[in-house]
Amino acid sequence: MNILYKYCDQVGIVNIIGALELKLPYISEVNDPLECLPVFYCPNDKPAIEALYISAIKNKKMLESEKSNEQFENGEIQKKLEEAIRKLIHDAKQKSFLLSVSKEARSIVMWANYADKHKGAIIGLDFDRIQLHGLGMHPVSYSKQRPRINILEDFDSSGSVEKYFEKIALTKSDEWAYEQEFRTIFNESCLTNLEKQNLACLKDFHGMKTWFLRLNPESIREVIFGLYTDEGLKLAIRKLMEQSQLKHVKLYQTEVLETYSFKLVNIT
Numbered sequence: 001m002n003i004l005y006k007y008c009d010q011v012g013i014v015n016i017i018g019a020l021e022l023k024l025p026y027i028s029e030v031n032d033p034l035e036c037l038p039v040f041y042c043p044n045d046k047p048a049i050e051a052l053y054i055s056a057i058k059n060k061k062m063l064e065s066e067k068s069n070e071q072f073e074n075g076e077i078q079k080k081l082e083e084a085i086r087k088l089i090h091d092a093k094q095k096s097f098l099l100s101v102s103k104e105a106r107s108i109v110m111w112a113n114y115a116d117k118h119k120g121a122i123i124g125l126d127f128d129r130i131q132l133h134g135l136g137m138h139p140v141s142y143s144k145q146r147p148r149i150n151i152l153e154d155f156d157s158s159g160s161v162e163k164y165f166e167k168i169a170l171t172k173s174d175e176w177a178y179e180q181e182f183r184t185i186f187n188e189s190c191l192t193n194l195e196k197q198n199l200a201c202l203k204d205f206h207g208m209k210t211w212f213l214r215l216n217p218e219s220i221r222e223v224i225f226g227l228y229t230d231e232g233l234k235l236a237i238r239k240l241m242e243q244s245q246l247k248h249v250k251l252y253q254t255e256v257l258e259t260y261s262f263k264l265v266n267i268t
Contacts (some may be wrong), residue, residue, distance in 0.1 A: 007114035021212040024097040055179040103180040124222030142177040217245035
């Protein structure tokens with residue numbers, strides 16, 4: 001089994017188990033403003049810069065300048081190329097969707113931040129049973145340095161950012177390392193294809209069109225209650241588990257240890 005954990009607040013845990021669906025937020029909704037914000041640099045290669053500049057103009061990614069040689073000398077063309085690639089990344093963030101889970105189920109900070117201050121719950125998902133062929137959950141790389149983008153090598157004047165967007169979307173500040181996060185990135189084309197297979201759906205969520213990933217019930221293996229999960233919420237989840245397709249799910253309760261950590265007690 002390949003179990004990874006989804007931290008949920010009190011409403012989210014019921015919605016996910018009840019509907020067997022996972023909401024896929026836009027990458028632009030992440031809470032770190034430095035995410036997907038690479039550092040750009042441009043080698044001083046005039047022929048390559050001019051070739052890329054002309055290509056970008058032909059593909060209507062930039063406006064032509066009458067003083068291209070002068071603008072190269074003062075760095076204006078390099079800045080325009082950087083602005084163009086920055087816009088491509090910004091647009092990709094608005095059109096890409098994120099599935100985010102964690103390898104860790106005992107993080108005090110994660111429980112506080114993502115599980116309603118220990119009042120929510122965690123779902124343990126087996127990604128070997130998720131029924132999405134080719135879905136890969138990739139570990140996030142944590143770094144002190146933001147990803148670097150070589151404008152001449154990584155910029156695609158046709159408007160595609162696929163070859164480096166996944167790299168920057170899978171890199172975060174090392175201050176987030178405690179999350180032990182795994183991610184996969186979906187674009188609209190991928191989700192539209194999954195919708196045709198009844199593996200994803202697009203519906204209204206708080207007034208916004210939002211993508212949801214349909215879950216194979218067999219992929220749900222565990223539900224872990226927080227230290228302060230309300231008994232009424234536990235009862236509601238137990239009732240949901242009475243469905244024949246969810247009777248295999250194991251229930252756990254977090255309990256404190258003498259260290260700053262938890263143990264998980266099976267209460268199935």
